[in-house]
Amino acid sequence: NAGVTQTPKFQVLKTGQSMTLQCAQDMNHNSMYWYRQDPGMGLRLIYYSASEGTTDKGEVPNGYNVSRLNKREFSLRLESAAPSQTSVYFCASSEENRGGWTQYFGPGTRLLVL
Amino acid sequence: GENVEQHPSTLSVQEGDSAVIKCTYSDSASNYFPWYKQELGKRPQLIIDIRSNVGEKKDQRIAVTLNKTAKHFSLHITETQPEDSAVYFCAASPGANNLFFGTGTRLTVIP
Numbered sequence: 001n002a003g004v005t006q007t008p009k010f011q012v013l014k015t016g017q018s019m020t021l022q023c024a025q026d027m028n029h030n031s032m033y034w035y036r037q038d039p040g041m042g043l044r045l046i047y048y049s050a051s052e053g054t055t056d057k058g059e060v061p062n063g064y065n066v067s068r069l070n071k072r073e074f075s076l077r078l079e080s081a082a083p084s085q086t087s088v089y090f091c092a093s094s095e096e097n098r099g100g101w102t103q104y105f106g107p108g109t110r111l112l113v114l
Numbered sequence: 115g116e117n118v119e120q121h122p123s124t125l126s127v128q129e130g131d132s133a134v135i136k137c138t139y140s141d142s143a144s145n146y147f148p149w150y151k152q153e154l155g156k157r158p159q160l161i162i163d164i165r166s167n168v169g170e171k172k173d174q175r176i177a178v179t180l181n182k183t184a185k186h187f188s189l190h191i192t193e194t195q196p197e198d199s200a201v202y203f204c205a206a207s208p209g210a211n212n213l214f215f216g217t218g219t220r221l222t223v224i225p
Contacts, residue, residue, distance in 0.1 A: 031211050040123070042203060042217040043158065050211065058212075059115070090157065094211055100146035100165055101211040105157040 001026050004106035006091050012112045013081045021076040021109050023091030031094045032074040033058075033103065034066060036087040043090065049074055081113045116141040118206050120216025128224050133191045135219045137204035140185065146207040147180060147187050152218075153200045161202075162189070194223045 004025045013019055025032065034046040045058030049068040063085060065077045074093075078085060091106040117140040127133050139147075148163035164171045164178045164187065171178050175194075180187040191198055201220050205213040 040217060042120075042215040044215075045212065048212065096211070100148065100163055101207060101213070102148070102160055102163070103213060105159070107157050 003027065004091055004093055004104055006089075006106035006109050008109060009107065010110045010112075012114065013078075014114055015082060017081050018077070018079050019081065019111075020078075021089055021091075021111075022073070023075065023106055024073045025091075025093040025104070025106075026072065027093060027095065027104065028071070029093035029095050029104075030071070031101070032068065033092040033094070034064070034074070034076045035090045035092065036060065036085075037090060037108075038087050046076065046089075081111075083113045085111065086113045087111060116144060116206055116208050116214040118204060118214050118216045120204050120219060122219060123217065124220045124222070126222045126224060127194050129194060129196060131194055133194055133198070133221055133223075135189045135202055135204070135221070136186060137188070137206075137216050138184075138186045139206040139214075141206070141208045142182075142185065143208040144206040145209065147178070148205050148207075148213070149176075149178060149189050150203045150205065150215075151200045152203065158203060191221075194221075196223050196225050199223045 007022045033048040035043040047066040052071045089109045092103040094101045094103040145166035150158035152158040177190045201218045204216040
């Protein structure tokens, strides 16, 4: 099993450009998440999808859109990138585990917006 | 929403000493508390978790304690080794399978 995979690994954008970050998991998990990680701020939830066909906003959704394409894939789109969106983006999926939800993270995408 | 605070932000210990990282949370509905370790340039990985019906859990050199009354939980690493050097994140879940993360603690183990 590959677990959670993300593409691309690195990306440089100019302000105003758009791009889509791709995420896929092969663990048959229902729930998937997108986080951003900035220095000193931990992991902040952008959007999540509790199941195929549903998506919900997290803590910092402004400037992003998501699509849960099927059970395996959950993409994050930046329609008009801004320098404030320079960050490391992590996708995760989760399974219920004895009353808790263990989240498994992808390797991350480093995004630089100039 | 849930608010998780984590201290200290940086921690340096001598190899073989113990390290303690503390977190507090605000939502009394939170019932699941995982800890993640993130090595430089890598993804966060779960190292231990605890549920609200348990006060303490141990796994070899790491342990987590939970005080629901005071709304705080802690990670304890004993006999630290250089490979324990990483950033550690606590998190709390008030349900609906969402996690709220602390801001992280950078642990450095000095050989």
